Amino acid sequence: xxxxxxxxxxxxxxxxxxxxxxxxxxxxxxxxxxxxxxxxxxxxxxxxxxxxxxxxxxxxxxxxxxxxxxxxxxxxxxxxxxxxxxxxxxxxxxxxxxxxxxxxxxxxxxxxxxxxxxxxxxxxxxxxxxxxxxxxxxxxxxxxxxxxxxxxxxxxxxxxxxxxxxxxxxxxxxxxxxxxxxxxxxxxxxxxxxxxxxxxxxxxxxxxxxxxxxxxxxxxxxxxxxxxxxxxxxxxxxxxxxxxxxxxxxxxxxxxxxxxxxxxxxxxxxxxxxxxxxxxxxxxxxxxxxxxxxxxxxxxxxxxxxxxxxxxxxxxxxxxxxxxxxxxxxxxxxxxxxxxxxxxxxxxxxxxxxxxxxxxxxxxxxxxxxxxxxxxxxxxxxxxxxxxxxxxxxxxxxxxxxxxxxxxxxxxxxxxxxxxxxxxxxxxxxxxxxxxxxxxxxxxxxxxxxxxxxxxxxxxxxxxxxxxxxxxxxxxxxxxxxxxxxxxxxxxxxxx
Amino acid sequence: xxxxxxxxxxxxxxxxxxxxxxxxxxxxxxxxxxxxxxxxxxxxxxxxxxxxxxxxxxxxxxxxxxxxxxxxxxxxxxxxxxxxxxxxxxxxxxxxxxxxxxxxxxxxxxxxxxxxxxxxxxxxxxxxxxxxxxxxxxxxxxxxxxxxxxxxxxxxxxxxxxxxxxxxxxxxxxxxxxxxxxxxxxxxxxxxxxxxxxxxxxxxxxxxxxxxxxxxxxxxxxxxxxxxxxxxxxxxxxxxxxxxxxxxxxxxxxxxxxxxxxxxxxxxxxxxxxxxxxxxxxxxxxxxxxxxxxxxxxxxxxxxxxxxxxxxxxxxxxxxxxxxxxxxxxxxxxxxxxxxxxxxxxxxxxxxxxxx
Numbered sequence: 001x002x003x004x005x006x007x008x009x010x011x012x013x014x015x016x017x018x019x020x021x022x023x024x025x026x027x028x029x030x031x032x033x034x035x036x037x038x039x040x041x042x043x044x045x046x047x048x049x050x051x052x053x054x055x056x057x058x059x060x061x062x063x064x065x066x067x068x069x070x071x072x073x074x075x076x077x078x079x080x081x082x083x084x085x086x087x088x089x090x091x092x093x094x095x096x097x098x099x100x101x102x103x104x105x106x107x108x109x110x111x112x113x114x115x116x117x118x119x120x121x122x123x124x125x126x127x128x129x130x131x132x133x134x135x136x137x138x139x140x141x142x143x144x145x146x147x148x149x150x151x152x153x154x155x156x157x158x159x160x161x162x163x164x165x166x167x168x169x170x171x172x173x174x175x176x177x178x179x180x181x182x183x184x185x186x187x188x189x190x191x192x193x194x195x196x197x198x199x200x201x202x203x204x205x206x207x208x209x210x211x212x213x214x215x216x217x218x219x220x221x222x223x224x225x226x227x228x229x230x231x232x233x234x235x236x237x238x239x240x241x242x243x244x245x246x247x248x249x250x251x252x253x254x255x256x257x258x259x260x261x262x263x264x265x266x267x268x269x270x271x272x273x274x275x276x277x278x279x280x281x282x283x284x285x286x287x288x289x290x291x292x293x294x295x296x297x298x299x300x301x302x303x304x305x306x307x308x309x310x311x312x313x314x315x316x317x318x319x320x321x322x323x324x325x326x327x328x329x330x331x332x333x334x335x336x337x338x339x340x341x342x343x344x345x346x347x348x349x350x351x352x353x354x355x356x357x358x359x360x361x362x363x364x365x366x367x368x369x370x371x372x373x374x375x376x377x378x379x380x381x382x383x384x385x386x387x388x389x390x391x392x393x394x395x396x397x398x399x400x401x402x403x404x405x406x407x408x409x410x411x412x413x414x415x416x417x418x419x420x421x422x423x424x425x426x427x428x429x430x431x432x433x434x435x436x437x438x439x440x441x442x443x444x445x446x447x448x449x450x451x452x453x454x455x456x457x458x459x460x461x462x463x464x465x466x467x468x469x470x471x472x473x474x475x476x477x478x479x480x481x482x483x484x485x486x487x488x489x490x491x492x493x494x495x496x
Numbered sequence: 497x498x499x500x501x502x503x504x505x506x507x508x509x510x511x512x513x514x515x516x517x518x519x520x521x522x523x524x525x526x527x528x529x530x531x532x533x534x535x536x537x538x539x540x541x542x543x544x545x546x547x548x549x550x551x552x553x554x555x556x557x558x559x560x561x562x563x564x565x566x567x568x569x570x571x572x573x574x575x576x577x578x579x580x581x582x583x584x585x586x587x588x589x590x591x592x593x594x595x596x597x598x599x600x601x602x603x604x605x606x607x608x609x610x611x612x613x614x615x616x617x618x619x620x621x622x623x624x625x626x627x628x629x630x631x632x633x634x635x636x637x638x639x640x641x642x643x644x645x646x647x648x649x650x651x652x653x654x655x656x657x658x659x660x661x662x663x664x665x666x667x668x669x670x671x672x673x674x675x676x677x678x679x680x681x682x683x684x685x686x687x688x689x690x691x692x693x694x695x696x697x698x699x700x701x702x703x704x705x706x707x708x709x710x711x712x713x714x715x716x717x718x719x720x721x722x723x724x725x726x727x728x729x730x731x732x733x734x735x736x737x738x739x740x741x742x743x744x745x746x747x748x749x750x751x752x753x754x755x756x757x758x759x760x761x762x763x764x765x766x767x768x769x770x771x772x773x774x775x776x777x778x779x780x781x782x783x784x785x786x787x788x789x790x791x792x793x794x795x796x797x798x799x800x801x802x803x804x805x806x807x808x809x810x811x812x813x814x815x816x817x818x819x820x821x822x823x824x825x826x827x828x829x830x831x832x833x834x835x836x837x838x839x840x841x842x843x844x845x846x847x848x849x850x851x852x
Contacts, residue, residue, distance in 0.1 A: 002503040003593050004665070006600040020607065070571050071614040078578065079607035085585065086600050089593040093506045096585050100511030104520075107578050114575040118568055175511075338507075344837035353830060355503040470600030473673075476501040476666040 002355050005392045006086040007468030012404040013087040013397060018320075020083050022313045024076035026198075029191065029312065031065040032073060032113075032149045034199025038228060039065070040142030045224075047135055053217045059124050060210040061203060066121045070114070077110075088397055090336040091327040098169070098178050099159050106155040109148055116145040150192065157188045160319070166329050186243040193235035198308050200229030201282065204289060205301045219293035226289035233283065240275075247322060274314065278307040324438035333440035335394050342443055349445035350393050351386060356474040358392045360385055363464035387455025388466070390448045401459055401466040408459050420460045422453025429453075500663045500819065504827040505590055514587070518809065521583035526805045528580055530694060531573035536645040537695030538566040539617070541728065543638040550631070554715030561714060563621050565698065570614060588659060590823055591816055595659035595674075602651050602671035613644035646688070650675070653684050660815040661748060682743040689732040689739055696728025697794065704787055719783035726786075729793075730775040733768065740765065747811060751818040760807035764800050771796035 008016060039062045046054025084092040096103065120141050127138040161183035162169065169178040203225045211218035282304040289296055327334045337345065345353065360381070368380055391407070399407040411420050414428070426449040433441040442449060510517070542563040549556025584592050596603045620637045627634040651671070658664065658674045668674050703711065703721040711718045744761050747754070774789045774796070781788070 003590075004597040006597040016604065067615075067618055070567075071611050071618070074571070074574050075607050075611045075614070078574070078581070079604075081581065081585075082596070082604055082607060085593055086596055086604060089589075089597070090506065093585065093589045093593065094508055096582065096589075097506055097508035097511055100582070100586055103582055104579070107575075107582065110578065111575050114571050118571060122568070340838060341834055343841040344834045347837050347840070348833075353504070355501050468600060469597050470603075471670050473598065473669040474501075474666060476499060 003089045004356050004469030004474045005358055006470050007396050009400045009465040010403040012400045015404055017083045017087055020076050020079040022316055024080055025316055026309055027068055027073035029195035030198040030202045032069050033153050034195035035065050036149050037146035038199050038203055040146050043142055044139045057210055057221055061206055062121055088336050091332055102155055106152055109151045113148040113152055120145050154188055158184050161187050163328055170330055183246055186246040189239035190243040193232040197229050197232040197236050200225055201304050201308050205305045208298045222289045222293040226286045229286050278311045281307050325440040335397050335440050337443045345443045349448050350443055351389055354393055355477055357389050357477055359472050359475050361467055367462035383454045384458050387451040390444055390452040391455055394443055402463055420457050422450050425456045426450055426453035501665055502822045502826050503590055504830045505823050507831050517583050517587050521580050522805045522809055525580035526801050528576040531569050531576055533691045533694035534569040534698050535566055535573050537691030538562055539642045539645045540692055541695055543642050546635055546638055557714055560624055566617055567621055591659035594665060595655045598668045599655055599671040599674050606651055609644055609648055613641055616641050649687055650684055654680055662819050678748050679746045682746050685739045686743045689735055693729050693732040696725045699725030700790055719786050722786050723779055726775055726779045730779060733772050750814040752814040754811055754814050757807050757811045760803050764803035767796055767799050
């Protein structure tokens with residue numbers, strides 16, 4: 001990391017990205033990609049049956065989606081960029097260099113999508129009153145919107161697949177080999193019906209708010225939307241299985257050790273169990289909605305609604321998890337260091353090439369042994385400062401000091417209250433990637449391992465939060481500072 | 497001797513020729529900022545007319561007409577901002593991300609703040625008639641929206657300003673210290689004044705194209721509405737003749753000369769004078785002829801906005817170009833060392849501690 005280090009020591013940096021990203025996926029899949037074809041289909045059905053109740057319901061659902069997608073949906077999309085560029089600027093900057101044109105194209109599609117949703121929503125009432133031909137045009141507008149919503153997802157999934165397994169891009173670095181990575185098509189095949197099913201479940205929930213209890217139409221609508229949801233369920237299962245079985249192959253390339261596969265298998269099994277329970281619950285409720293809609297209480301629809309939201313969130317978490325120890329498979333580790341950088345950094349040290357240092361606050365300096373002389377104290381603080389810099393540059397992208405997924409909680413679990421001496425912790429960290437294959441190997445030199453060890457020892461006694469560059473700023477390492485003024489003077493002197 | 501951080505860049509090639517990226521950045525940014533002007537200015541004007549509407553109902557109706565434009569403009573503003581964001585990420589990776597990190601808490605707070613502002617804007621617009629009985633609560637919403645729209649651009653401006661001055665990076669301690677760098681407030685004032693001016697032109701466009709029945713429903717004559725639009729366009733533009741040069745004069749010194757920047761802004765001032773003259777003339781025209789200079793005014797505004805974008809880019813380049821050379825040299829040197837270390841490790845039998 002050669003940027004000032006943004007750091008959130010309470011919740012952790014990953015929490016920031018995860019919150020924004022999962023919220024975005026839920027809105028994008030549930031209310032845009034899956035919902036727009038459902039709304040257009042409702043409008044079409046209402047037109048076909050000459051039943052204005054379908055038209056009213058479709059408009060209410062669309063208006064709800066319009067409000068949410070153009071606020072939370074659009075902004076969390078931008079938020080993913082902003083949060084990733086804060087937390088891991090090296091990875092997003094690298095991805096942008098590879099996928100600039102994919103993102104650019106996605107942006108053009110996004111513009112089209114926003115224009116279409118504005119047009120589709122704002123012209124609904126006006127066009128509906130201008131006769132059947134205009135209504136047909138409006139319905140076509142709805143399906144066009146649905147198509148463009150899907151295309152934006154289809155482009156982004158290529159990048160997500162690439163991050164998990166870049167495939168042949170590692171050797172030829174070309175755009176198209178990056179796009180056609182091994183996990184792209186299975187993931188897209190899975191997300192497409194998942195989005196449709198998710199939209200169905202959300203629509204079932206919304207129908208209860210947008211229709212009256214005594215209204216017979218409520219049952220009709222519940223039954224139809226439940227059928228929609230049910231129709232996509234087999235595709236979710238089939239594509240899910242395809243994706244599920246494609247992942248371990250990618251994993252094999254990423255992680256060469258059986259431990260990783262074993263640990264992943266644990267997660268996988270757990271996820272599978274949860275997924276089965278979720279799907280069964282959803283199917284039960286959906287069956288109920290089809291056969292006995294009049295007996296369906298609101299609360300019964302809350303269950304599948306939250307279940308599918310939870311499952312999708314968990315699915316994204318697994319996707320992130322299996323990528324480890326990389327942030328871009330086999331190219332860049334989760335700590336932001338490229339695999340190719342390791343030989344140099346381990347030889348010369350990470351700090352040798354770090355431009356910035358992360359100043360210790362007064363609170364962070366507390367907890368030193370009391371009987372130290374002033375020179376000893378200064379020397380100790382210098383070591384702790386360097387150790388902190390090693391921590392910030394190599395660990396802090398995933399770990400906090402004392403918050404969520406804190407390094408101290410891991411050390412406490414392993415070593416308890418006995419002194420966390422540098423010998424103890426440095427020895428462990430040096431080989432941790434063998435025992436825990438999701439961890440990147442330590443990128444620094446042997447001397448830096450000792451510095452990190454000294455800092456961790458300090459953290460055992462000092463519970464002060466570790467500030468990021470956003471509040472404490474940075475110190476510029478002298479040896480990495482440029483001398484522009486001098487250089488300019490020299491140039492001017494030469495010119496004279 | 498001036499100590500300046502020189503970080504290394506991403507060791508991957510640019511995905512497109514630089515002029516293409518610059519084109520994307522400038523053109524789409526200007527499109528984005530025009531819609532942001534409409535959005536922010538729309539919020540201010542809505543609030544203003546809503547307050548006047550407390551005494552005279554027809555102003556409340558006028559406020560509603562303007563409020564109706566904000567929600568569509570805000571969606572277009574957001575979506576048009578993504579392309580320039582992508583381009584600035586690519587062209588100025590080191591500079592932009594560094595500024596983001598140094599003001600990180602406020603930078604990321606843009607997301608929740610904009611979401612809240614947008615949701616309140618929707619509530620304000622769509623519950624307008626239902627909230628008739630809670631007028632002060634309704635106006636309170638417009639005040640909160642206006643305050644949010646006032647504050648959010650300041651975060652962007654602080655970042656865009658901070659990225660230009662690597663020599664300041666080591667001295668920044670959070671958003672507020674970055675806010676205190678020279679030029680932030682004058683540029684901010686320049687931007688804020690542009691919002692009602694652009695929205696004034698939007699009003700002229702809007703009320704020129706509405707049919708007679710729609711105009712009658714507002715309770716105003718068409719000429720009155722168009723004149724109001726021109727007044728909103730003219731007076732802030734007149735104030736720009738003070739604020740604009742102030743922003744130019746407070747630009748920090750750069751390593752490279754900025755004669756071309758001054759020339760571009762100089763031409764912009766001249767064109768603006770012509771445009772302001774036409775705006776003023778329009779405010780005095782009778783109903784029969786008012787609006788006849790609308791197309792030339794828009795064309796001149798387009799030229800001014802284009803010149804502003806070009807001048808801004810030239811200044812940015814003058815500010816970072818020498819430093820970028822140092823970054824380039826540092827990155828190349830680093831990559832040479834990486835290759836050398838990898839060769840060394842391979843010769844030793846691949847003893848890099850990355851093996852799993």
